[in-house]
Amino acid sequence: MLTVLEPEGLYPDTKLEQEILGPGVRILQGNAKSSLAELPDSLLAEVDGLMTLRMAVPADQLARFPKLKVVVRMGVGYDRVDRAACAERGITVCNLPDYGTQEVAEFAVLLALSLRRGLMLYHDTQRGIGIEGGPAPWGVRPSPLVRRQEVQTFGILGLGRIGTAAALRAKAFGYRVVFFDPNLPNGYDRAVGIGRARSLEELLRQSDVLSIHTPLTRATRGLIGERELRLLPRNAVVVNTARGPILDIDALERCLRDGHIAGAGLDVIPEEPPKEPLPSLLRAYRAREEWLTGRLVITPHIAFHTPEAWQDIRIKAVETMRDVLVEGKRTNVIPPEAE
Numbered sequence: 001m002l003t004v005l006e007p008e009g010l011y012p013d014t015k016l017e018q019e020i021l022g023p024g025v026r027i028l029q030g031n032a033k034s035s036l037a038e039l040p041d042s043l044l045a046e047v048d049g050l051m052t053l054r055m056a057v058p059a060d061q062l063a064r065f066p067k068l069k070v071v072v073r074m075g076v077g078y079d080r081v082d083r084a085a086c087a088e089r090g091i092t093v094c095n096l097p098d099y100g101t102q103e104v105a106e107f108a109v110l111l112a113l114s115l116r117r118g119l120m121l122y123h124d125t126q127r128g129i130g131i132e133g134g135p136a137p138w139g140v141r142p143s144p145l146v147r148r149q150e151v152q153t154f155g156i157l158g159l160g161r162i163g164t165a166a167a168l169r170a171k172a173f174g175y176r177v178v179f180f181d182p183n184l185p186n187g188y189d190r191a192v193g194i195g196r197a198r199s200l201e202e203l204l205r206q207s208d209v210l211s212i213h214t215p216l217t218r219a220t221r222g223l224i225g226e227r228e229l230r231l232l233p234r235n236a237v238v239v240n241t242a243r244g245p246i247l248d249i250d251a252l253e254r255c256l257r258d259g260h261i262a263g264a265g266l267d268v269i270p271e272e273p274p275k276e277p278l279p280s281l282l283r284a285y286r287a288r289e290e291w292l293t294g295r296l297v298i299t300p301h302i303a304f305h306t307p308e309a310w311q312d313i314r315i316k317a318v319e320t321m322r323d324v325l326v327e328g329k330r331t332n333v334i335p336p337e338a339e
Contacts, residue, residue: 001024001025001026002024002025002026002048002049002325002326003025003026003027003028003046003047003048003049003067004017004021004025004026004027004028004047004048004049004050004051004321004325005027005028005029005030005043005044005046005047005049005050005051006027006028006029006030006051006052007029007030007032007036007039007050007052007055008030008031008032008033008052008053008054008055009029009030009031009032010053010314011029011314014027014029016314016315016318017314017318020315020318020319020322021318021321021322021326022322022326024326025049025322025325025326028043028046028047030043032055034054034055035055035056035061036052036055036056036057036061036064037061041064044064044065045064045065045066045067046067047065047067047068048067048068048069048070048325049068049069049070049071049072049321049325050065050068050070050071050072051071051072051074051317051318051321052071052072052073052074052080052081053074053075053313055080056080056081057071057073057080057081057082057086058082058085059082059084059085062082062085062086062089062091068089068091069090069091069092069325070091070092070093070094070321070324070325071086071091071092071093071094072094072095072096072317072320072321072324072332073093073094073095073096074096074313074317075095075096075099075100075304075313076095076096076097076099076100076162076215077095077215077216077242077243078093078095078215078334079215079216079217079243081093083334083336084336086336087336092324092333093333093334093336094320094321094324094331094332094333094334095332095334096312096313096316096317096320096332097160097161097332098161098316099304099309099312099313099316100162100303100304100309100312100313101161101162101165102165103303103304103305103306103309104162104165104166104241104303104304105162105163105165105166105168105169106165106169107241107267107299107303108162108166108211108213108239108241108265108303109166109169109170109173109211111239111241111265111267111297112154112170112209112211112237112239112265113149113173114265114297115145115237115262115263115264115265115294115295115297116145116146116147116149116152116209116237116263117146118141118143118145118146118294120263120294120295120296120297121141121143121145121146121293121294121295122141122294123294124293124294125141125293125294129288129293130288130289130290130291130292130293130294131293143262143294144235144259144262145235145237145262145263145294145295147208148174149173149174149175150174150175150176152175152176152208152209153175153176153177153178153206153207153208153209154167154170154171154175154176154177154178154207154208154209154211155178155179155180155197155203155204155206155207155208155209155210155211156170156177156178156179156180156211156213157179157180157181157200157203157210157211157212157213157214157223157224158179158180158181158212158213158214158215158242159179159181159184159188159192159213160181160213160214160215162213162241163179163181163211163213164192166211166213167179167192167194168192170209170211171193171194175209176195177194177195178194178195178196178197178203178206178207179194179195179196179197179203180196180197180198180199180200180202180203200223200228201231204228204231204232205231205232205233206233207232207233207236208233208235208236208237209236209237209238209239210224210232210236210237210238210239211239211240211241212224212238212239212240212241212242212246212247213241213242214242214243214246215242215243216242216243216245216246220243220246221245221246222245222246222248223246223247224238224246224247224248224251225248225251226248226251226254226255229248229251229252229255229260229261230255230260232260232261234259234260235259235260235261235262236260236261236262237261237262237263237264237265238252238261238263238264238265239264239265239266240264240265240266240267240268241267241268241303242268243268244266244268244269244270244271244272245270247266249266249269249270249279249281249282250279250280250281252264252281253279253280253281253284256281256291256292256295256296257291262295263294263295263296263297264295264296264297265296265297265299266296266297266298266299267298267299267300267301267302267303268301269282269298272300272301273300281296282298285298319331320332
């Protein structure tokens with residue numbers, strides 16, 4: 001009998017998992033809060049398949065799973081799994097590339113619109129944030145943030161499933177949409193009906209909104225730094241719903257402070273949850289410093305969240321585990337050589 005472990009105790013029971021995996025698979029649940037290190041060796045010694053949502057799977061913890069064959073990362077990103085260590089031991093790693101697509105795409109466009117149409121600006125100033133003496137006057141407040149969508153270019157970095165969904169939504173709002181993704185074949189831009197930049201620099205120079213949708217890899221870590229941010233048109237808006245370390249948050253602060261970047265929407269930051277000492281930008285945001293009024297939105301990595309998306313995570317994770325561990329298929333398998 002095969003054994004599958006869900007180490008975080010995410011669900012009140014395992015009836016759904018048992019129904020999908022079938023009677024030949026035993027399902028165990030752990031109660032770890034933050035690390036696999038909280039679970040006993042005796043439990044991990046029995047595990048053939050591991051499904052993990054928030055927890056990292058580092059090499060030192062992999063060594064505690066003598067029978068492990070498959071790791072399913074219950075999400076799109078797989079940077080929390082040490083894939084090199086898995087490859088050395090012949091452990092297959094999978095993700096869930098087809099969950100939360102609509103939610104994250106919608107949230108990315110929502111962040112851009114909330115900044116570009118002044119929603120956050122008026123929300124803050126009507127509460128008196130950044131305004132001496134109380135709420136701002138009842139009326140228009142001039143700001144470089146506010147622009148008509150049809151005169152702007154929405155730049156998308158990474159046109160995977162979520163990037164494509166964001167492109168279609170931004171296009172529907174009237175943006176001119178352009179993307180950069182060196183991994184896509186020629187003609188994809190024609191199929192989706194958007195423009196294609198030949199290089200990152202070409203994308204940046206025309207993006208009034210830059211929306212980041214790449215996975216976190218060796219190649220994309222720190223990809224958007226100060227040099228790249230300053231290639232954006234003055235008063236651009238930056239949105240990141242992918243992974244925090246792709247964007248240099250200190251460089252973003254400098255570009256916000258001197259006015260080159262008009263605003264930013266971040267659902268992800270370099271360290272989650274944030275720990276002391278906090279990044280300077282996050283400290284300024286939490287202190288409601290006047291210079292950031294209406295210009296910055298930070299949310300706690302929740303772009304994916306709807307009740308429907310949570311159910312997708314559960315079902316798609318166990319279906320992937322069934323396909324790969326029980327039936328020997330290659331569903332959602334990440335090649336060891338993938339960046």
